[in-house]
Amino acid sequence: MNKAISKSDGKFELCFEGKSCSRLSVKGAPHACDSGSAPRFAQRSGYNLLLFSAILWSFVAASTFAQTDFDKANQEYAQGHFKEAISGYEALVRTGQWSANLFYDLGNAYFRVGDFGHAVLNYERALALERHHPEATANLQIARDEAHALELQQSGPERYVQFASVNQYSIAAAIAFWLAVFAIVMLIFARRRSATLKATLIFCLLVSGVAIYAVYTLERGSNGSGLAIVTGKNVQARLATADTANSVLALPSGSEVKILSTRGDWIYAALPNNLRGWIPAKDAQQVRL
Amino acid sequence: MSTPGRIFIAVFGIIATAQFAHADSPSVTAVLNSSEATLGATVHLEIRVTGVRGADAPENIMVDGLEIRRTGTSQRIEMNNLSLTSSAIYDYTVMPLRAGRFTIPPQTIRIGNNSLRTPALTLNVADSPGRSSGARSGRDAGAASANNPVFAELIVPSKTAYVGEIVPVQIRMGFDPRVRPRLIEPPEITGQGFTAQRLQQGGENTETIGGRLYEVVTYKTAIAAARAGKFEIGPVKAKAQVIVPRRQSAPRSRPRSPFDLFDQDDPLSDPFFSNPFSQLGERREVEIKSEPVALEVKPLPENAPPSFSGAIGNFTMTTDAKPKTVQVGDPITVTTTISGRGNFDRVNAPAIEDERGWHKYPPSSKFNQDDEVGLSGTKTFETVLSPNEKKQGLPLLAFSYFDPVKEQYVTLHSEPIPINVQGGAAVAQNAGMVQSAAPTPSMGIARPPVQSSAKPQDILYQLTELPRKPESFAPIYTQRVFWAAQLIPLLALIGFAGWKIRRTRIDNREAQRIATLRHEATDLMHKLHRNDVSAREYYSEASRVVRLKAALASGNRSIDPNMVDVETAAETFKLDSDSRDRLRRLFEQSDEWQYSGAHNGPGRVSPETQREVLELIDNLK
Numbered sequence: 001m002n003k004a005i006s007k008s009d010g011k012f013e014l015c016f017e018g019k020s021c022s023r024l025s026v027k028g029a030p031h032a033c034d035s036g037s038a039p040r041f042a043q044r045s046g047y048n049l050l051l052f053s054a055i056l057w058s059f060v061a062a063s064t065f066a067q068t069d070f071d072k073a074n075q076e077y078a079q080g081h082f083k084e085a086i087s088g089y090e091a092l093v094r095t096g097q098w099s100a101n102l103f104y105d106l107g108n109a110y111f112r113v114g115d116f117g118h119a120v121l122n123y124e125r126a127l128a129l130e131r132h133h134p135e136a137t138a139n140l141q142i143a144r145d146e147a148h149a150l151e152l153q154q155s156g157p158e159r160y161v162q163f164a165s166v167n168q169y170s171i172a173a174a175i176a177f178w179l180a181v182f183a184i185v186m187l188i189f190a191r192r193r194s195a196t197l198k199a200t201l202i203f204c205l206l207v208s209g210v211a212i213y214a215v216y217t218l219e220r221g222s223n224g225s226g227l228a229i230v231t232g233k234n235v236q237a238r239l240a241t242a243d244t245a246n247s248v249l250a251l252p253s254g255s256e257v258k259i260l261s262t263r264g265d266w267i268y269a270a271l272p273n274n275l276r277g278w279i280p281a282k283d284a285q286q287v288r289l
Numbered sequence: 290m291s292t293p294g295r296i297f298i299a300v301f302g303i304i305a306t307a308q309f310a311h312a313d314s315p316s317v318t319a320v321l322n323s324s325e326a327t328l329g330a331t332v333h334l335e336i337r338v339t340g341v342r343g344a345d346a347p348e349n350i351m352v353d354g355l356e357i358r359r360t361g362t363s364q365r366i367e368m369n370n371l372s373l374t375s376s377a378i379y380d381y382t383v384m385p386l387r388a389g390r391f392t393i394p395p396q397t398i399r400i401g402n403n404s405l406r407t408p409a410l411t412l413n414v415a416d417s418p419g420r421s422s423g424a425r426s427g428r429d430a431g432a433a434s435a436n437n438p439v440f441a442e443l444i445v446p447s448k449t450a451y452v453g454e455i456v457p458v459q460i461r462m463g464f465d466p467r468v469r470p471r472l473i474e475p476p477e478i479t480g481q482g483f484t485a486q487r488l489q490q491g492g493e494n495t496e497t498i499g500g501r502l503y504e505v506v507t508y509k510t511a512i513a514a515a516r517a518g519k520f521e522i523g524p525v526k527a528k529a530q531v532i533v534p535r536r537q538s539a540p541r542s543r544p545r546s547p548f549d550l551f552d553q554d555d556p557l558s559d560p561f562f563s564n565p566f567s568q569l570g571e572r573r574e575v576e577i578k579s580e581p582v583a584l585e586v587k588p589l590p591e592n593a594p595p596s597f598s599g600a601i602g603n604f605t606m607t608t609d610a611k612p613k614t615v616q617v618g619d620p621i622t623v624t625t626t627i628s629g630r631g632n633f634d635r636v637n638a639p640a641i642e643d644e645r646g647w648h649k650y651p652p653s654s655k656f657n658q659d660d661e662v663g664l665s666g667t668k669t670f671e672t673v674l675s676p677n678e679k680k681q682g683l684p685l686l687a688f689s690y691f692d693p694v695k696e697q698y699v700t701l702h703s704e705p706i707p708i709n710v711q712g713g714a715a716v717a718q719n720a721g722m723v724q725s726a727a728p729t730p731s732m733g734i735a736r737p738p739v740q741s742s743a744k745p746q747d748i749l750y751q752l753t754e755l756p757r758k759p760e761s762f763a764p765i766y767t768q769r770v771f772w773a774a775q776l777i778p779l780l781a782l783i784g785f786a787g788w789k790i791r792r793t794r795i796d797n798r799e800a801q802r803i804a805t806l807r808h809e810a811t812d813l814m815h816k817l818h819r820n821d822v823s824a825r826e827y828y829s830e831a832s833r834v835v836r837l838k839a840a841l842a843s844g845n846r847s848i849d850p851n852m853v854d855v856e857t858a859a860e861t862f863k864l865d866s867d868s869r870d871r872l873r874r875l876f877e878q879s880d881e882w883q884y885s886g887a888h889n890g891p892g893r894v895s896p897e898t899q900r901e902v903l904e905l906i907d908n909l910k
């Protein structure tokens with residue numbers, strides 16, 4: 001979205017492409033026609049204030065426009081114009097206004113047009129942004145059942161560490177790490193090294209190590225950064241990067257795969273049932289944007 | 290041998306023994322190398338008993354029209370994934386005595402007190418070459434040249450086949466043992482329009498062909514035609530090194546052989562072979578080539594059933610399912626076993642005739658071959674089915690193949706298997722309650738649906754609120770703000786460490802000051818105990834000791850000893866009035882001696898006074 005800020009008579013216009021321009025009046029802004037006797041400092045302060053206000057306003061305006069576009073797409077959806085709704089939601093996704101609700105609604109729109117692969121993909125994206133999104137969880141299961149999609153099997157450690165998110169583990173690891181460092185410093189300077197301090201140090205190091213391991217496991221696991229969803233139809237995972245190569249597994253739309261590497265137009269992926277194979281890159285999309 | 294090596298061998302031995310001890314129950318298979326033959330041609334029958342080292346197999350098998358005799362016994366031990374399997378193999382030669390269709394009945398194999406029975410086998414014998422010719426086509430051409438030291442022959446049991454049909458092929462390579470052959474290029478079947486499997490060495494034996502002794506190595510493989518038409522299979526080509534006598538410079542004295550392989554004298558009539566040590570031979574490379582064999586490939590008939598996946602041969606099918614009592618949505622593992630002879634690579638899982646009310650997951654398959662080339666064997670499929678509604682029985686499974694003997698398609702159906710599907714999983718109406726009640730199938734595949742297929746579940750409503758700030762997929766540890774936030778504890782740590790260091794330094798200074806004061810006080814006390822000090826010095830040092838002791842006793846207040854007066858010292862030591870007076874007198878005496886010029890008075894302090902002063906100082910605690 002192209003933005004332009006223009007100034008005239010102390011009023012600033014912020015224009016978005018395809019939108020009407022909005023006028024912003026700033027009190028205290030020095031007018032261009034003011035006499036040149038005004039102190040330079042005051043003039044500079046005024047410009048700074050204007051710039052700050054304009055930036056702030058642009059954020060507010062962008063958020064407002066995003067909400068407007070979102071509402072418009074929701075209206076299209078409510079009227080049964082699912083393809084138009086998809087266009088609206090996708091436009092918002094392209095602008096980077098990502099949110100769990102946006103992807104959830106986009107998944108619903110895809111579900112309505114029978115594209116279960118993209119529906120599953122967007123529900124997964126909603127859940128990647130917000131782990132506890134009950135609506136996305138529910139609709140994801142329905143879409144998977146409709147598509148007969150296959151899921152990746154979680155490894156043992158992954159099942160144990162998934163009660164918290166990567167972000168939560170990261171913060172826990174950082175806090176425990178710093179507490180451990182503080183405990184070490186205290187131990188160094190303490191006249192008597194108390195058992196409590198030592199136990200705290202060991203506990204913090206343990207928590208930090210476990211949290212880092214959990215982050216690694218989750219990021220490398222079936223729901224990690226490599227997770228992708230099959231969006232193509234009648235996709236076959238193959239032994240080699242050729243359409244004529246032997247098939248490893250037929251992947252229904254919406255099936256989960258984990259991207260291991262990419263070669264040209266093909267991706268090598270871990271598949272459900274602990275299989276591995278090559279699938280065309282165009283037939284799968286990564287969950288994390 | 291090193292200790293780890295011994296441990297490894299011991300562990301390996303224990304595992305191997307355990308594997309033998311826990312071997313699977315014995316099983317028996319019987320395979321004909323060809324189900325078709327012609328009069329005069331022999332067929333090989335192999336009975337393999339797996340899981341035992343020896344068994345009691347019949348010497349002869351009585352079948353009217355066939356002469357079946359045991360020609361050999363061998364043992365094979367295989368190791369797969371640290372699991373040792375021992376097999377006893379009994380080889381029979383089947384000689385047809387007349388044309389017709391014969392059934393070799395099941396044979397009883399005794400293993401200790403138990404007995405196993407082989408499956409019945411069918412053999413079609415034709416009296417003339419054709420569909421069931423069983424001709425060893427290259428044999429005459431190859432082996433007739435019996436004077437050659439080496440020969441190759443390609444044996445294709447039938448002259449006609451269908452597209453995709455697996456045709457077993459034998460390659461026989463014969464060598465005169467006297468040429469001490471060394472195969473440098475294994476035999477390869479040349480030709481187009483067919484695919485050949487990897488060659489498997491079948492065995493070695495000694496045969497007399499044309500009155501000459503040959504060591505014959507047999508290779509087994511199978512070919513499958515890719516398209517219809519007339520093809521030439523072969524020739525088989527191989528390269529070997531053989532020892533031939535050196536060319537002699539002397540003129541030829543013997544007549545030239547018509548089968549002179551090397552365009553010189555017949556090497557086998559050379560005296561070298563009768564006495565190899567009489568002269569040296571040389572190793573020479575020779576190409577061994579068989580005659581090609583013609584094969585007519587016919588297309589499959591048009592009316593293939595829907596469940597036909599390209600399987601050609603002769604198969605049987607059995608089906609089982611576990612568990613037989615489940616809830617709606619629970620997985621049922623259906624195990625289908627397809628046994629027989631044919632192109633197992635085209636044998637797919639049987640199709641479900643009526644999938645309504647069922648959810649099917651991709652099957653897994655496992656193939657156990659009974660012969661070297663995988664022509665006979667058993668393919669087992671495991672398919673997970675999940676009922677979406679109440680059911681009384683499993684759906685029928687259908688498997689179709691083309692029988693090249695009957696020249697028609699055959700469809701096998703599974704037996705009806707009753708099952709009991711009870712109730713139904715709770716329908717999750719609430720988003721938060723949507724949890725699959727069914728356990729995940731053991732294959733780790735998709736969870737079975739919990740909803741009845743009759744009434745599809747609808748998705749939940751749209752959400753209309755957008756957060757003010759866009760969210761990010763990037764984990765927090767990849768974001769700058771996370772690492773910027775680490776500056777806070779880092780700065781706090783630096784501050785904390787700095788404060789600790791400063792405190793330590795301050796503590797050290799105080800300790801040094803106290804040590805200095807103590808040291809000075811001790812020195813002065815030593816002086817006060819001596820008698821050789823003047824009164825002026827004595828009172829000065831006594832008052833100094835009092836000041837030092839007061840400063841040391843002040844603790845955290847850190848009083849400068851130079852600033853201590855009588856009152857401060859009395860306060861510090863909480864002296865009574867008498868002691869206070871004595872201390873005051875001491876200080877006054879000191880000042881008097883210091884400032885009044887009284888140094889001109891008596892030079893020494895009396896011992897009584899010295900004792901009183903010391904007593905006073907000692908009591909300052």
